[in-house]
Amino acid sequence: MKILFAAIFAILLSLAIASDSTNVEKRNDLNDVGTLLNHHQTMEVVVQQLLRRVKQLETRNEAQQQTIQNNLVRIEHLESRDNDQQKLILNLRSELVVQRQRTGSLERFIGKISKVACQPAEKKKGVSQTGIQPGKILPAQTAYVEENSPDDQKVSGYDMYKTPSRIRRADNEETIAFFATLTNHLEHAGVQQTFVFDRIVTNLGHGYNNHSGNFIAPVSGTYVFSATLISLYHQSSHSQFTKNGQAVSYMYVSGAEAGYDTTSQTIVVQLHKGDDVCIHNIDADKSYHGAHYSTFSGFLLQQDFTEQVVVGKK
Incomplete structure (x- = not known):
């Protein structure tokens, strides 16, 4: 009987020991699980930080891309301005050639x-611009007749001397010509303001x-x-x-x-003395380029003689 109780006690004791061992293992497993959870949370925090860093880098990259685009646009603008300036230089060179x-x-x-005005009187007397010596036909009225005029083409022989409106005396013709440039920029010009080309x-x-x-006609x-005229930049x-x-x-x-832009024009007008x-x-608050690029010139093409003037007739 005692042996039986001893055997049962041994069995129960072994079961108790086994149960304690199982509880210890369970507690160890629970501790491992808690450690894993803590590690997982730590990893999530790290991942969140990495995601925020990636977003910051993406934002910075977008800003850099925008800066690059702005710089490219600026470069294109500068290249366009350089092309405009090169075209202006070419236009100015062409204009300089034309002016020369x-x-x-x-x-x-x-x-x-x-040369005609400085010829001695004895050389000019009796000789017309056409090289004809009309003294035999008009001994007292040797005249100077303008070459290649429509009136000359309408007549033949010495009949050209029958057109009094074309007869002129070269000695009395005035030499009138001017050329002037604009030294400084004309800025904020008013309506109907006169261009003053100051450098003669x-x-x-x-x-x-x-x-x-102003040009004042010395003779009719x-x-x-x-x-x-050349516009000031973007005008x-x-x-x-x-x-x-x-x-x-x-x-x-x-x-x-x-x-920049340039314009040129030539006019032919009939003026009386004093005109x-x-x-x-024309427009208000406009500006024009100086530095001798804008110019103004003129000359007397043909003097208007209201009375017939001849050489050799006193």
Whole structure:
């Protein structure tokens, strides 16, 4: 009997020991699970931090991309401005060539007039511009007749000397020509403000006034005037040739889009002695480029003689 109780007690004791061991293992497993949960939470925090960092980097990348785009746009704008300036330089060079040609033509024209005016009286007497010696036909009325005129083409032989309106005396012709440039920029010009081209290059006959900007005709006749205007950067404006305060023709520069723009115009007008010609700005608060790029010039093409003048008749 005692042996049986001892066996039962041994069995119960072994079961109790086994149960305690199982509880210890369960507690260890629970501790492991808690550690894993804590590790998982820590990983989630790290992941959240990494996600925020990625967002920050993405935002910074977008900002850098926008900066790059802005810089590219700026580069394109600068390249466009450089192209506009290159075009302006080419236009100015072309205009300079044209002005040099005009100046050369004007100098040759003045030289021809000067040669005729400086010839001795005995050489000019009895010789017309056509090379004919009409003394046999008109012994007391040897005249100077303008070459290549429509009236000359309508008549033949010596009948040309029967056109009194074309007979002129070369000795009495005035030499009138001027060329002036704009030194400083004309900024914020008012309505009907006169362009004052202050730097005089040529002023034969003293018809141009570089203080008022007006040309006053010293003699009556047919005159030729030319002007070149350049807009200040991103300026568009209208201007006009005026004769005695009345508009003769209009000019326009469109620099709002191109940056700079240039306009040139030539007019031919009949003036009486004392008539004035100048260039007026039309729009309010407009500006024009100086630095001798804007110019104004003119010359007497043909003097108007109201009375028939002949050589050799006293």
